[in-house]
Amino acid sequence: MKLPLPAALLAALIPFTLHAEEAHPLHEVLVTDWKAVFGRIEARDLVPARARLGGTLEAVAVSEGDRVEMGQVIGTITDAKLTLQLNAVDAQMAALAAQLDNAEAELKRGEDLVERGVSTVQRLDALRTQVDVLVNQIEATRAERSVIEQQAAEGTVLAPLSGVVLEVPVTTGAVVMPGEAVAMIGGGGFFLRLAVPERHAGFLEEGAEILIGEDGETRTGRLAKLYPQIENGRVTADVEVDGLSEAFTGARVLVRLPVGEHAALMVHQDAVLTRMGLDFVAVEEDGHVTERAVVLGEVQVVEGEALVEVVSGLKPGDMIVQGYTPAKNAGAAGHE
Template sequence: MRTLIAIVALAASLPLASLAEDLQLAEVSVTEWKAVYGRIEARSRIPARARLGGTLVSLEVIEGDVVTAGQVVAQVVDAKINYQLAAIDAQLQALAAQLDNAKGELTRGEDLLARGVTTAQRLDALRTQVDVLMGQIAAVGADRKVVEQQGLEGTVLAPISGRVLAVPVAAGAVVLPGEAVATIGGGGIFLRIAVPERHAAFLQEGAAIEIETAAGPSEGTLARIYPLIENGRVIADVEVPDLPESFINARVLVRLPIDTRTALMVPETAVITRTGLDFVEIASPRGAVLRTVVLGQRQTLDGAAMIEVLSGLLVGDRVVTAHE
């Protein structure tokens, strides 16, 4: 204790710099910040699914590739489709032969009716048979188009433009209809944060957010607060310009404004450090004196670097903010 008193006395006995300007202390409102980790996410994450079950014969993308909407991602082949087409073609040939025979019978019936050998009822039956066979051929032809379309659906296309995030299958694998071949993230990226629910009342849409990225500090805007609390945390989205999108789900440090309080703040230039102690020069009627202070957090207020004084100063003190 004697050593501390001696140090303070020695510092007070040192010659003080001439007064350049001073600031009358008053309580100011400062923002209380909460440090949390946010996660970079794609705005849309859509799987490219196989519409046809079969063997994955080719895979055109890997993780990290950039694709455009409609780009071919993979090719699925079902060998049964060729056999189905062959069976339908054989059925069409058989119906075509029956139709030729029915048309021949109809022509002969018309000749016989002209000579009065057959009846009109028999001729109507022959016409009906021709119409039925033509209808059957049309139906089988429509079935063939359905099978052809199934074969075309073996081409897996990218649903949106973006970056390939995951490819859970490999070439040669057997896939089922609706199975995801690749997951594509697109539509832009944003920052998603999870904040403890006790801070939910202090979150406001449009608030400025401080972010620490690999490229350096940045600022964003609290764009959306979701009303559903999950596992005791509030989910919110932050809009950040020029957010790096090299890695999706990457974690970045975010500082959120959660509350406001009053504090005594002095410019950093007013703080003098000597022999390991912090001092602030105070203007008084008897001249300038040094007071030992305990400092708190540093903040930027109106573009000026300020530091909080926890003890050592009172409201109304005139602080020398610059020295020469």
């Protein structure tokens, strides 16, 4: 019958298992401090499609969410007074045309009388002048009609740029004034607009890399523009992101901004052992491997590697054993 060995002796006989070839010293590295803020998805260009003519909105061809192209018709405005003005101009042109016909006939008779010596040259010049005046009046009336036609054409509301219809504040049958917005168009691409506390303004630089989204679905963007004016203690900044969703303008997205740097002790995640809710890191001391309890901070990417910050429990120069795994509990083997 085999007698169980003392647990302390058995633990001494069973060595630790090391997966790493050798230990490496721990050094402080500079890591980026990140500030979590929310950004709003906004269009780069926000331009209203305005009415150029006052009148009644007869038709609206778009609604919120529709995509439009520059110059596309999005509404029609009519003014009944313009039709009446056109009718008045047409009647005036008809009257002038009749007067011109009569003046040309008088001029023809005057030329015949002058040839026979019955009338004077001064009378003939007066008749020619009358014809010229009527011709010019007809041209002026025709130009006036063109102006009215142009005013009527301006009742067509056009999209000022290609993009998405964000808002249509009016409905069919509404009375609109010149300059009133019929629709709001967002175009030119979409970006994230941030409002950052002014105490972080000195750390922000255009072109800096920005982390966007939750930790599980983090993407990177670029700080495209910093606005110089501070409003309500906040700095406005724009972030460019490839493939940003345009489904909901104004949606909030979590953004992490670089706002400083600090020296930290960083270790690989596979160097951390977690047992019973505590974290440990294997450290080599005098040829022996011991486990130290540590308090961990955030995981950050340093030079392309995912490292976790050690807040306490280690010091610079400690020899970290990466990939360390202790042998199985000796007490379980002693009961065989």
